[in-house]
Amino acid sequence: MNQEILHILKKYLPEEIIRTEKEFLIPYGQDWTRYHQPDPTAILFPRNVEEVQEIIRLANEYQFVVVPSGGRTGLSAGAVATNKEVVVSLDRMNRILEYDALDQSLRVEAGVITQNVHDFAKEKHLVFPVNFASEGSSRIGGNIATNAGGIKVVRYGMFRDWVLGLKVVTGKGEILDLNQGLIKNATGYDLRHLFIGSEGTLGMVVEATLKLTHPPKDKQVMIFGIPDMLRVVSVMQAFREKIDLLAFEFFSDNTLDYVMEHTQVPTPLPKRYPFYALMEFESNNGENTDKVFQLYQDLFQKGWINDDVFSDDEITMKKLWGYRENISASIAASIPYKNDLSVRISRISDFLKDIEKIVFEYYPDFKVLWYGHIADGNLHLNIIKPDEMEIHTFEQACKKVNDIICPIVRQYQGSISAEHGVGLLKKPYLIYSKSDLEIEYLKGIKKVFDPNGVMNRGKLLDI
Ligand code: 2HG
Ligand code: ZN
Secondary structure, eight states: OHHHHHHHHHHHSOGGGEEOSHHHHHHHTOOSOOSSOOOOSEEEOOOSHHHHHHHHHHHHHHTOOEEEESSOOOSSSSSOOOSSOEEEEOTTOOOEEEEETTTTEEEEETTSBHHHHHHHHHHTTOBOOOOOGGGGTOBHHHHHHHTOOOTTHHHHOOGGGGEEEEEEEETTSOEEEESTTOSOOOSSOOHHHHHTTOTTSSEEEEEEEEEOBOOOSSEEEEEEEESSHHHHHHHHHHHHHHSOEEEEEEEEHHHHHHHHHHHTOOOSSSSOOSEEEEEEEEOTTTHHHHHHHHHHHHHHHHTSOOEEEEEOSHHHHHHHHHHHHTHHHHHGGGOOEEEEEEOOGGGHHHHHHHHHHHHHHHOTTSEEEEEEEGGGTEEEEEEEOOTTSOHHHHHHHHHHHHHHHHHHHHHTTOBSBSSSOOTTTTGGGGGGTSOHHHHHHHHHHHHHHOTTOOBSTTSSSOO
16 A cells, blocks of 8 residues: 555655655654654655645545644644654745734744744744744644644733634645734634644645734743642732733642753752742833732742742743743653643632542552643643553553543543644543534534545544
8 A cells, every 4th residue: 555655656746855764754753742653654845835735636536644744743643644644744845935014924834943933023023922842843834733832821822813824725635825814804714713723634734824923021030939739829820810920830849850850950949849830920110020029928928939039131031941841851751641631720729639639549659740831721740651661551551540530621621632732642532622512513624624534534533
């Protein structure tokens, strides 16, 4: 079968966009998850929309499956190719196409690295305000496909909120230009939003128009030591009532161990505490700073906060952010099993209490790391694989606990994937966040855009 496909690819596509060597097949067949064996047929590097269209047309005619590939920084196996699929990488479609100062918008090819968008915006004295740790390698198309979130969601929302327009090649090989950069557009179904978060199952995003904005002024960053996890939530709520936060993140002390070891940094505070919160806010000519310090005194006296470090200079703030942003990279070698759960902010305290109980009861032998975007109700619960344990035995053990955690997520009407996507890894748990009826509608939509099932088959949905 894959010889036949290769033959077709070589017959109809320019030779220079086809790679079949092992050094391409392995890295382009996997993402940042490590639970699947990459086994693609070929990796294609189209240079323009017409070539993408031709590939999808061939996929329909000769019945092979296409896996769209961006930076492959995903954590849910949405971009893995384990089943002889043809990976279509947008690495070569990485041009910034058009900047419009009046619209404050930027049109880019979908293979642009996220960091390049940040850098471009900065040159224009603006920002693209969606930030996450993998932005140096992730690509815009992948960010759109998963509706990425990150560390500034509490202020700026998800990726979806910054997409003004999309050009896509559908699973049928047709081109759609969606929303054309408009801010206001009340003309019925907004197909742009269907493609955002669709994980490459409806078609391929080939171009995006992104919204930029003015940067926040006079940022200040603090890290607090906090005695227990539920206090992290109360501290967040107390600050949120007083000021408009730019970020409020948390991590546990055992998570800090990994970052210190991996990045060779000292402790952020003179002493160690069970939990830490990192808060970013704008000074607002000192008004917010005063409010923060006043509240800090109160919370310190109450014993909710133990200690803090504060900074308003760029270099130190970057160092402080390193404690949070480097977590994922610091623990990667331990092949953690990742949970990416969310509930409404108003329910996060009760949810954490319930999850904590389960984790202590069912994971007594595993190291559990707690961190995440607590101000968005988003918890990244990472279970570390013991060195001596075989990876699939470990995965099975984690899946058993998932069967207990996921019903609780459902009980709280939460999400089994807040920002990492569903892919292969979370697919069995989708039923805990969406009803059967809703999933049937999803499948119906998939059939409209991709009737032959050539787009990222088996990811997100079983269809
Ligand atoms: C983060 O918030 C990323 O750092 C990765 O979403 C989360 O490593 C994870 O589980
Ligand atoms: Zn995250």
